[in-house]
Amino acid sequence: MRLVVDLNRCQAYAQCVFLAPEVFSLHGEEALLYEPRVAESRREDVLRAAAACPVQAILVDPARRPEEAGSDGR
Amino acid sequence: MAGDDAVRALRRDGRIVIVGASLAGLRAAEQLRDEGFTGSLTVIGDEPYEPYDRPPLSKQVLLGRVRPEDTGLPRRRPVDAHWRLGVAATGLDLDGKRVLLADGDAVEFDRLLIATGVRSRPWPHETEAALDGVHVLRTRDDAARLTRRLAGRPRRVLVIGAGFTGSEIASACRERGVAVTVAERGAAPLVGALGGVVGAVAADLQRDHGVDLRCGIMVTALEGDPAGRLRRAHLSDGTVLDVDVAVVALGAVRNTAWLAGSGLAAGPRGIACDAGCRAFDVHGIVTDDVFAAGDVARTPHPLFGYQFISLEHWGNAVEQAAIAAHNMVSPGPERRPHLWMPAFWSSQFGVNIKSVGVPSMADELLVTQGSLAERRFVAAYGYRGRVIAAVGFDHAKWMGFYAKLIEEAAPFPPEFPAVDRRPEGLRPVPAGFPDPALPTHGASVTLTGHSPSERRVVFTPSRA
Ligand SMILES: Cc1cc2nc3c(=O)[nH]c(=O)nc-3n(C[C@H](O)[C@H](O)[C@H](O)COP(=O)(O)OP(=O)(O)OC[C@H]3O[C@@H](n4cnc5c(N)ncnc54)[C@H](O)[C@@H]3O)c2cc1C
Ligand code: SF4
Numbered sequence: 001m002r003l004v005v006d007l008n009r010c011q012a013y014a015q016c017v018f019l020a021p022e023v024f025s026l027h028g029e030e031a032l033l034y035e036p037r038v039a040e041s042r043r044e045d046v047l048r049a050a051a052a053c054p055v056q057a058i059l060v061d062p063a064r065r066p067e068e069a070g071s072d073g074r
Numbered sequence: 075m076a077g078d079d080a081v082r083a084l085r086r087d088g089r090i091v092i093v094g095a096s097l098a099g100l101r102a103a104e105q106l107r108d109e110g111f112t113g114s115l116t117v118i119g120d121e122p123y124e125p126y127d128r129p130p131l132s133k134q135v136l137l138g139r140v141r142p143e144d145t146g147l148p149r150r151r152p153v154d155a156h157w158r159l160g161v162a163a164t165g166l167d168l169d170g171k172r173v174l175l176a177d178g179d180a181v182e183f184d185r186l187l188i189a190t191g192v193r194s195r196p197w198p199h200e201t202e203a204a205l206d207g208v209h210v211l212r213t214r215d216d217a218a219r220l221t222r223r224l225a226g227r228p229r230r231v232l233v234i235g236a237g238f239t240g241s242e243i244a245s246a247c248r249e250r251g252v253a254v255t256v257a258e259r260g261a262a263p264l265v266g267a268l269g270g271v272v273g274a275v276a277a278d279l280q281r282d283h284g285v286d287l288r289c290g291i292m293v294t295a296l297e298g299d300p301a302g303r304l305r306r307a308h309l310s311d312g313t314v315l316d317v318d319v320a321v322v323a324l325g326a327v328r329n330t331a332w333l334a335g336s337g338l339a340a341g342p343r344g345i346a347c348d349a350g351c352r353a354f355d356v357h358g359i360v361t362d363d364v365f366a367a368g369d370v371a372r373t374p375h376p377l378f379g380y381q382f383i384s385l386e387h388w389g390n391a392v393e394q395a396a397i398a399a400h401n402m403v404s405p406g407p408e409r410r411p412h413l414w415m416p417a418f419w420s421s422q423f424g425v426n427i428k429s430v431g432v433p434s435m436a437d438e439l440l441v442t443q444g445s446l447a448e449r450r451f452v453a454a455y456g457y458r459g460r461v462i463a464a465v466g467f468d469h470a471k472w473m474g475f476y477a478k479l480i481e482e483a484a485p486f487p488p489e490f491p492a493v494d495r496r497p498e499g500l501r502p503v504p505a506g507f508p509d510p511a512l513p514t515h516g517a518s519v520t521l522t523g524h525s526p527s528e529r530r531v532v533f534t535p536s537r538a
Contacts, residue, residue, distance in 0.1 A: 002148040004127055007419045008389045011471045012426065020355050028424030029450075033134050036127060037144035061148040 002037055002061045009057035018047035082445045088113040091181050093163045094189030095119025098368030098395040100186050103153040105399035115155040120162035136246035142218040166336040185402045191369040192326035202296040207304030209321045223319050232307050233315040234293050236263035238420045240323030245422040248283045255286040257293050258310045268433055270506025275446050279423045310384040328370050344372040344384045349411035351398035367394040378432050387418040415477050428473050431463030431480040438502040440487045456486030
């Protein structure tokens, strides 16, 4: 699964770092670094982090239905 | 109304073509489907990849934490598009409403969105640019090449140009323990975008992290060995540096060459559009079927004196793409203007730099919170008595507050008794932007409505 953080919005509340530390980390006091591609098995963690973000800055791929994989951007 | 019927028909079974398969192109495609467009959608991109995100390329990717191929952008929704990737658009036939492709094909459209962005300005000397070890950083492939090079433990990397990209590259080098020299023609890093006062802070930051920073210096030549590998760089002060990697970070060039002769108002400064993202033709008449969005577009902004502004900012591409897409399939009265508050971020040397508004328009600044010496501060930028921009170092939570001041045309110096205000925040100082007639690298906002050598724009505050 793919994700992106709108870092204009992000205010370094670090909720995501708390909930999915393998995916999100702070670099220095408030620069957020994240993994833009995460194993499907971590989807629950990432969705929880996205839901907890106070400014809703985290965008996650919807679960990919198999029939789309061929036509949509592959 | 006949016009409404035409728009309804277009929404139902029109043909929309998007050229440029990156951030703006993808977000526009999603928005078109969100708006209920059910016709055919073709997205043309010269890179062979699905849309991916560029900001990580100079950050996580260069640090070796994320692979370049793992930067694909998530989708907000399925877009059911016909993706033609790995093929460039080579021409636009406005009368025939066709986009011409490099493989000889042509694609017809009822509405066209141009989102071809920018590319790195190449090193001007071609044989030097072709030396093994000379890099630029704009694409996924560029990032893969440069990351491989950094992993090979070069003796010294030379970064040419200390704009945002150059500074982030230098930061990544230091974090990887690679020796780096930064050569910047201006007086300080980031000076074109943020001015000399904040630029001086950026310079200290670089030096504290062990960057060999040389300002007021130009690289005059890159020299290779007989095998064509970069060996040395010659600087304008006569210094010769032994380097095996050089990264050319001299800003960007807009991807408009393919539109030459098309009759659109497209040139090196981008594609001129109205606030609704409709492109102008060469007569200055707005077209109704050709739109532009993202880094390639330049549009008049009411908050900034209606100057034509082009922004090489991630958030602008997202927002402008959505507006363009909406307007492409909406009748006149429902169209919306692109009134985005300019905003961007950069992270370098462990500091989160954020900006709102257009700092490069300002003549003065005031440190309203924190202190420059601590490298934790907000500087408010003033232009003719109003707040026009703000820049924060590690002050992300405050940027929304300053955005509001800019929107309200709040007086400068700002009157609010800020928390954490220090002695240096009591009096405004000149912001220290270089003479706009002199070229600098990497200013990520270009004011293009007036000759860059004169800044005579008269600003009328919105509340007057
Ligand atoms: C290394 C790097 C770091 C960045 N960091 C930040 C940051 O920290 N914060 C921030 O706000 N912004 C940042 N940006 C800027 C941000 O990535 C851009 O604003 C954004 O990518 C613009 O999107 P776009 O779709 O308009 O253009 P682009 O992303 O440039 O995409 C244009 C696409 O069109 C393609 N194209 C060009 N010509 C043709 C043609 N003739 N036919 C077909 N396809 C064509 C190009 O190859 C490209 O794929 C960064 C950019 C880079 C390169
Ligand atoms: S939770 Fe949201 S605001 Fe906080 S660090 Fe993560 S992305 Fe940023």
